[in-house]
Amino acid sequence: MIRTAPEDVTQVVVSPKGAESMRRGHPWIFRSAVLDTCSMHGHDALGSICRIVSDKRERLGCGVLDPSSPIAVRVWGLGPDATLNAEVFRARVERALVLRRTLFADGDTTAYRILNGEGDRVPGIVLDRYADVAVLKIDGDAARHVAPEIMRHLEGVLRDEGITTLLDRHASRAGNAQSFGCAKDKRIEIRFGPARDKVHVTEHGVPFLVDVVRGQKTGAFLDQRENRRRVGELVTARLRAGRSARVLNLFSYAGGFSIRAALAGATVTSLDIAAQAHASAQESFKLAGIAPSKHEFITADAFAWLADAKRRGRTWDVVISDPPSFAPNERAKPKAIAAYRTLHRACADVLAPHGHLVAASCSSHVDAEEFAATLNDAALLRSDLSLLEMFGLPADHPTLPNFPEGRYLKFAVLT
Ligand code: SAH
Numbered sequence: 001m002i003r004t005a006p007e008d009v010t011q012v013v014v015s016p017k018g019a020e021s022m023r024r025g026h027p028w029i030f031r032s033a034v035l036d037t038c039s040m041h042g043h044d045a046l047g048s049i050c051r052i053v054s055d056k057r058e059r060l061g062c063g064v065l066d067p068s069s070p071i072a073v074r075v076w077g078l079g080p081d082a083t084l085n086a087e088v089f090r091a092r093v094e095r096a097l098v099l100r101r102t103l104f105a106d107g108d109t110t111a112y113r114i115l116n117g118e119g120d121r122v123p124g125i126v127l128d129r130y131a132d133v134a135v136l137k138i139d140g141d142a143a144r145h146v147a148p149e150i151m152r153h154l155e156g157v158l159r160d161e162g163i164t165t166l167l168d169r170h171a172s173r174a175g176n177a178q179s180f181g182c183a184k185d186k187r188i189e190i191r192f193g194p195a196r197d198k199v200h201v202t203e204h205g206v207p208f209l210v211d212v213v214r215g216q217k218t219g220a221f222l223d224q225r226e227n228r229r230r231v232g233e234l235v236t237a238r239l240r241a242g243r244s245a246r247v248l249n250l251f252s253y254a255g256g257f258s259i260r261a262a263l264a265g266a267t268v269t270s271l272d273i274a275a276q277a278h279a280s281a282q283e284s285f286k287l288a289g290i291a292p293s294k295h296e297f298i299t300a301d302a303f304a305w306l307a308d309a310k311r312r313g314r315t316w317d318v319v320i321s322d323p324p325s326f327a328p329n330e331r332a333k334p335k336a337i338a339a340y341r342t343l344h345r346a347c348a349d350v351l352a353p354h355g356h357l358v359a360a361s362c363s364s365h366v367d368a369e370e371f372a373a374t375l376n377d378a379a380l381l382r383s384d385l386s387l388l389e390m391f392g393l394p395a396d397h398p399t400l401p402n403f404p405e406g407r408y409l410k411f412a413v414l415t
Contacts, residue, residue, distance in 0.1 A: 009051050010051070011053055013054070018033025026404040027075045044271075045067055049064060074143065075141070076122075085149075089151065093114075108203075108205040127148070129203050130199040148281065170191040204225070211280060224409075236265070244352075244393060247267070247269070262270050267295060270298070303343065325363045347359065359412045360410060364408035
């Protein structure tokens with residue numbers, strides 16, 4: 001229930017448990033931790049900037065309210081004086097840009113995340129850069145509601161960085177901006193600049209074509225950049241040691257891992273259920289100077305195809321598995337873990353002796369230890385593989401220390 005606030009600001013009263021979690025730096029206040037909401041409007045408080053107070057009315061910080069979501073408040077600032085306005089947002093964007101300018105100072109990488117939501121203390125707001133195009137993705141109605149006001153200066157800041165087009169993906173309202181349709185009926189708004197779709201970017205000097213309109217997420221999986229490079233290094237190391245490097249890349253999408261492996265000298269089999277994914281992969285292969293005809297592209301369901309490959313006795317020296325999330329919510333977790341075990345066993349079945357098994361998961365509900373357990377001897381039905389390394393997100397995807405939900409990516413290398 002929303003009551004009229006005594007002061008000219010919406011107040012959210014949180015339980016002692018909610019207050020403790022917030023003090024420790026967790027950026028979400030769940031609906032179950034909200035004791036009371038007092039709004040200056042007395043109604044529809046979606047997207048209101050609110051003051052968060054304890055049950056003893058201590059001022060804990062400020063946030064953005066979404067009364068109908070399980071995450072009732074996203075916390076933007078801690079302490080009695082915390083406020084949220086265009087200036088605060090501008091300062092956070094500037095801080096985020098300083099980090100990226102440092103990370104990518106060599107100019108070899110032109111596709112990276114500028115704003116990583118909670119991790120850059122801009123909850124719900126993701127902004128990815130693809131050379132001179134930026135793509136905005138806003139998570140949750142509340143962030144979208146508050147966005148126009150706090151993002152007033154964004155255009156100027158981005159133009160100063162050399163960005164000439166800003167796209168807004170998953171926009172729910174058409175607004176005044178020019179709009180056009182894209183895959184799966186999702187709408188895209190152009191916030192400024194000319195319309196764009198295919199953008200030429202480089203990742204550690206390797207060229208890729210990214211479709212910012214039809215591509216998944218904001219166009220590409222930027223979170224796997226360092227892991228793609230690691231796959232290249234792994235292939236290089238094998239070849240230098242005089243060992244073979246036949247690579248199977250499962251769930252290959254636009255061919256990120258495949259290109260790094262092929263450039264390092266591997267022969268690559270890329271498998272994806274979507275034929276269109278191979279078309280974009282092959283465009284990027286050519287751009288990188290690799291002949292697609294020297295490699296294999298298979299359109300099939302990975303599970304069924306792996307069973308068939310095992311029957312035919314095919315093996316690979318490096319098997320990479322990077323499937324879509326199997327656990328969209330906490331309830332789906334047991335099923336997801338079972339699916340990872342099945343998949344990893346099938347990967348191990350086609351792994352050549354002394355091969356490398358590379359397994360990734362982007363399910364935030366399955367943590368690193370639970371994921372590692374889907375790669376143990378019992379899961380793989382063999383007892384010769386050890387876990388060499390486990391990686392996660394790259395530095396342009398920062399997270400808050402007390403926000404494990406943000407660290408969704410797991411990337412395990414076994415041999
Ligand atoms: N590894 C990729 C990202 C993978 S995204 C990268 O580094 O960029 C997941 C991919 O899995 C999508 O391209 C999707 O088409 C594919 N996919 C989903 N279900 C599949 C299945 N059952 N078999 C094979 N591919 C599947």
